[in-house]
Amino acid sequence: MTSRGDGRRALRAHRPPAAACALAALAVGFLVLPLVGLVQRAPWSQMWADLTDPATKDALRLSLECSLAATGLSALLGIPLAWVLARTDFPGRSLTRAVVLLPMVLPPVVGGIALFFAIGPRGLLGQYLDDWFGVRLPFTTLGTIIAETFVAMPFLVITVEAALRSIDRRYEDAASTLGAGRWTVFRRVTLPLIAPSLLAGAALSWARALGEFGATITFAGNLQGKTQTMPLAIFVAFEHDPATAVALSLVLVAISIAVLVGLRDRWFFA
Amino acid sequence: MTLDAELDLQLGTLDLSVTFDAQPGETVVLLGPNGAGKTTVLRALAGLIPIDRGHITLDGADLDDPTHTTWVPAERRRIGVVFQDNVLFPHLSALDNVAFGLRGHGVRRNAARREARTWLERMGLAEHVDARPSQLSGGQAQRVALARALARSPRLLLLDEPLAALDATTRLAVRRDLRTHLDRFDGPRLLVTHDPIDAMILADRVIVLEHGRVTQTGTVSELRAHPRSEYAANLIGVNLYRGTLSGDRVTVGTGTSLAVVNDDRVTGEVFATIRPESVALHPDQPTGSPRNTWAGTVTTIDRYGPRARVALDGPIGITAEITQEALDELAIRPGTRLWVSAKATEIEVDPF
Numbered sequence: 001m002t003s004r005g006d007g008r009r010a011l012r013a014h015r016p017p018a019a020a021c022a023l024a025a026l027a028v029g030f031l032v033l034p035l036v037g038l039v040q041r042a043p044w045s046q047m048w049a050d051l052t053d054p055a056t057k058d059a060l061r062l063s064l065e066c067s068l069a070a071t072g073l074s075a076l077l078g079i080p081l082a083w084v085l086a087r088t089d090f091p092g093r094s095l096t097r098a099v100v101l102l103p104m105v106l107p108p109v110v111g112g113i114a115l116f117f118a119i120g121p122r123g124l125l126g127q128y129l130d131d132w133f134g135v136r137l138p139f140t141t142l143g144t145i146i147a148e149t150f151v152a153m154p155f156l157v158i159t160v161e162a163a164l165r166s167i168d169r170r171y172e173d174a175a176s177t178l179g180a181g182r183w184t185v186f187r188r189v190t191l192p193l194i195a196p197s198l199l200a201g202a203a204l205s206w207a208r209a210l211g212e213f214g215a216t217i218t219f220a221g222n223l224q225g226k227t228q229t230m231p232l233a234i235f236v237a238f239e240h241d242p243a244t245a246v247a248l249s250l251v252l253v254a255i256s257i258a259v260l261v262g263l264r265d266r267w268f269f270a
Numbered sequence: 271m272t273l274d275a276e277l278d279l280q281l282g283t284l285d286l287s288v289t290f291d292a293q294p295g296e297t298v299v300l301l302g303p304n305g306a307g308k309t310t311v312l313r314a315l316a317g318l319i320p321i322d323r324g325h326i327t328l329d330g331a332d333l334d335d336p337t338h339t340t341w342v343p344a345e346r347r348r349i350g351v352v353f354q355d356n357v358l359f360p361h362l363s364a365l366d367n368v369a370f371g372l373r374g375h376g377v378r379r380n381a382a383r384r385e386a387r388t389w390l391e392r393m394g395l396a397e398h399v400d401a402r403p404s405q406l407s408g409g410q411a412q413r414v415a416l417a418r419a420l421a422r423s424p425r426l427l428l429l430d431e432p433l434a435a436l437d438a439t440t441r442l443a444v445r446r447d448l449r450t451h452l453d454r455f456d457g458p459r460l461l462v463t464h465d466p467i468d469a470m471i472l473a474d475r476v477i478v479l480e481h482g483r484v485t486q487t488g489t490v491s492e493l494r495a496h497p498r499s500e501y502a503a504n505l506i507g508v509n510l511y512r513g514t515l516s517g518d519r520v521t522v523g524t525g526t527s528l529a530v531v532n533d534d535r536v537t538g539e540v541f542a543t544i545r546p547e548s549v550a551l552h553p554d555q556p557t558g559s560p561r562n563t564w565a566g567t568v569t570t571i572d573r574y575g576p577r578a579r580v581a582l583d584g585p586i587g588i589t590a591e592i593t594q595e596a597l598d599e600l601a602i603r604p605g606t607r608l609w610v611s612a613k614a615t616e617i618e619v620d621p622f
Contacts, residue, residue, distance in 0.1 A: 170357045173318050176344040177351040178371030179422060188370070192361040 035253065042250055043243040050247040058225040059233035060251065066141065066229060067209035070148035071156075074205045077149075078156040079198070083186075085157070086164035097161075104154045111150055112218025119146070120219070143220035144227045148212045152205035159201030163194040203263050207256065271425050271457045276324035277314050286310055286482040289324075292426075292458035299469040300462045302479035303501060308462040309354070311479070312428045315460070316351050317344035328425055350424030354431040356415035358403035364390060364414045365399040371422040389417040393451075408436045409444045416451055427452075427459040433468055442621060445471055466505040467541075467620075478502050495581055495589065496572055507579065509544040509588050515619060526585045529561035529614040541620045546579060546591035548616040552609040553600060560611035568606045571597070582610060 043050070050056060085097055103111055119126040120138050129135040137143040171193060175185040191198070213231040220227040222236065230252055238245035273292040280286070286307040292298045300308050313319045315326060317333065325335040332340040333347055358367050368386035373379060390399050393413040403411055412432060419427060432448060433441050449472055452459050461472060469476050470490050478486040478499065486498045490506065497503035513522040520542045521527045528542055550556075556563055566584025578597045581589045588610055602608070 168357070170353055171359060173313075173316075173344070174351065174353055174357045174359070175370070176318070177316050177347075177349060178418065179345050179348070180370070181345050189359060192359075195361075 038246060038249055038253065041243070041246045043247055046243060047247050050244045051251065053244075055224050055228075055233060056244075056248060059228050059230045059248070062141065062144070062225070062228065063210060063230040066144045066148055067152075067206055067212075069145045070152050070209040070212075071202050071206040073145065073149045074153040074156045074209075075198075075202060078153045078201075078205075079160055082157045082160035082164055086161045100157055101154045103151050104158075108151055108212065108214025108216075109218050112147060112215035112220075115147060115150060115215065115219040138219055139221040139223060139227060141220075141226055144216050144229065147215040147219045148209035151212055151215050152209040155204040155208055156198075156201040159197050159204065160194060163197030163201075164190070167193045200263065203259060207259065210252070210255070271329045273315070273426055273458045273460070274325075274327040275311075275315060277311060277321050277326070278323035279310070279314060279319070279321045281307075281310055281319070284310060284482055286314075288477075288479065288482070288484050290477055290484065290487070292460055294458055295456055296474045297452055297459045297461060297472055299473035299476045300460060300479055301464065301466065301469050301473075301476050301506070303464060306479045307482040308464075308479055309430055312351070312430050312460070312462055315426070316349050316428060317342060317347045348422065348425050350419030350422060350427045352412075352415045352419050352427075352429040352432050355435050356403070356411045358406075358411055358414055358418070360403055363400050363402060364395065364406065364410075367403070367414055368418045368421050371418060386417075386421060389421045390414070393417050407440070409440045409447075412436065412444055413447070413451075416448070420451075420455060425457050427455055427457060429459065429461040431463055432461065433463070433465065448472065466508070469506060470510060476506070478506075495570065497579070498574075500574070503546075503574070503579065503591075507546055507589065507591075509546060509549070511542045511544075511586070513540060513542060514538065515540040515542075518614070520617075520619065522586060528586070528612070528617060530617045530619050531614050532619065536619070536621055538621065543618045543620070544588065544612050544616060546589045548612065549588055549590035550611045551580065551582075551590050551592060551596075551600065551602070552611060555609050556611045558611075559613070561614040562610075562612040562617075564610055565607060566610050568602055568604050568608065570604065571602065573597075582608065584610065586610075588612075 081100065085093065085100070116138065117123045119129065121127065121130050121136050126137065129137070137146060167190070171189050172185050175189045180188065211231060212229070213235065216227065216229060217232055217235075222228050222232050224233075228236070230248060234245050234248045234252075237248060271294045275291065276289045278287050284305070284307050288307075288311060290298070300311060302308050310319070314321050314334070320341065321334050321336060323336055325337075326333045328347075328349075332338065333342045334340065358364075359370065362370065365383060365386050368389050369379075369382040372382035372385055377385065387399055390396060393416065395410060395413055395417070398406060398410055398414075401410075403414070406414065412435075416432070433445055436444055445468065452461075452472065461468070463469060473490055476486075476488060476490055476493055477484055478493070478501070480499060480501055486493060486502055493502055493506045494508070494510070497507040511520065511522045511528070513520040513528070515530070515532065516537050518529060518532050519527040520530050520540060522542070530542060550560070555565070564585050566582035566586075566588065568580055569583050570581045572579045573594060576594055577591055578594050579589055579591050580597070580602060581587070590610065600606075600608070
């Protein structure tokens with residue numbers, strides 16, 4: 001027998017506890033409030049002037065170029081690394097994975113200092129780069145890309161490795177029985193199967209590279225047009241011209257929202 | 271294109287050691303319970319896992335021989351494999367799934383697609399060339415998988431439980447279909463299954479595999495008459511009759527018929543199966559409830575454990591499984607005349 005009373009009881013059974021609702025609302029507020037703070041201070045009148053300022057244009061261009069380059073480099077080196085971690089068994093594999101993922105938890109400033117003493121002019125490897133090839137990475141755009149790759153690559157590796165572990169290996173077996181060599185199998189079967197995860201991993205590392213501050217400023221410095229990316233420009237602007245800092249911040253917010261919206265179906269709400 | 275295999279390998283808890291061959295145009299069914307090592311045999315033949323000892327020789331050429339360090343990788347063996355659950359590439363259309371192997375074979379993209387289309391048409395899938403595997407029914411996906419394996423004109427065809435993923439009604443149609451397609455392939459074909467009906471309909475020869483060992487090899491009728499293990503006896507040792515069902519009677523051969531229960535009101539071609547343990551033997555004509563009784567002459571007796579399987583000639587040849595005690599009490603030996611009884615309710619009827 002169904003009555004209205006039963007219906008109401010069923011409804012009540014599905015209602016979440018009030019305490020959870022309150023805390024969830026608090027969490028949303030906590031995450032959204034800063035954005036509201038940013039938007040309400042937006043200097044709409046001087047926005048155009050701020051955004052067309054040469055220093056801003058340089059920073060924006062550099063941010064996009066460096067973060068995309070870092071994502072590309074992460075994919076180039078990270079996909080083979082993920083494959084090795086997922087598909088081969090060698091002594092010290094767990095240790096290797098731990099070390100590879102370290103930059104995810106390491107404070108970026110520490111990463112920057114570590115890079116400085118590794119590939120800086122007098123670093124472990126850097127002294128030879130300097131002596132033999134005259135290559136000096138600090139305070140160059142290449143240095144910025146390397147710093148960003150250092151912090152961003154682990155995100156791609158961890159995502160792609162998980163995907164490689166979860167796909168059904170028999171698809172690859174089927175491809176080899178159909179005459180495909182290892183590279184063809186990887187290109188025509190493995191890669192398409194892990195594509196959603198690869199895209200998500202690339203988006204994560206790209207976002208991480210775009211927001212990178214600590215390692216970049218420590219290792220690559222803060223030179224307009226060469227190493228000064230958006231986060232660095234915002235930090236500098238904040239000290240003497242908060243309104244400009246807000247305007248630049250909103251640009252990054254807009255880019256981030258665009259990426260979230262673009263990926264929503266593929267990954268975040270899967 | 272003869273396959274000659276002697277496989278010895280350890281994989282986890284499986285200790286596999288089998289020797290067998292398969293001739294061109296012959297369908298060999300590898301029958302065994304789960305975990306017997308059937309799939310491992312196929313994977314070793316396909317080149318997906320190496321063997322520890324022994325050899326795999328196809329058409330006189332060694333594919334895997336650890337003692338001579340011969341190893342031909344899977345992609346160069348030209349062995350067609352139909353995997354369990356088909357394993358069609360989910361990101362490719364039916365057409366591109368079939369064309370995949372052709373392209374790997376050095377055929378250009380458009381030529382490969384043309385040939386793939388021909389294969390799919392031959393399989394009756396002309397309307398599904400552009401479908402993704404997820405849009406195909408189980409039977410259709412199975413045919414695409416078969417077309418994909420056959421399109422490369424393999425030297426040997428391996429099928430791993432090709433019918434296991436299908437529902438009961440589709441299985442009947444696909445099984446019949448499969449027989450036709452297998453007959454068109456002129457190399458040796460090796461089919462793995464745990465379903466005795468697959469073996470009965472598709473096999474020229476059956477290899478029974480248990481715990482990594484071959485326990486018996488022979489035709490279906492040889493196995494049915496003289497099963498050498500309890501597994502074989504239970505699975506394949508059933509009395510199987512092909513006949514025509516109408517009303518409550520299945521007409522078998524010329525004139526003889528069996529009374530059955532026809533709950534589903536089916537008519538036409540059927541399989542009637544009677545388990546040997548539900549067949550009773552009597553010294554005199556029984557007069558009780560069993561609807562089917564006839565007299566027969568004992569031809570062979572096989573004893574295993576406390577049981578004995580007694581095969582009888584008569585209007586309907588049948589095998590009965592009785593205890594050795596009953597065998598001794600009735601003094602049954604080859605030549606003895608006995609009455610057979612089988613209850614109609616114990617006869618299973620499956621449409622063919």
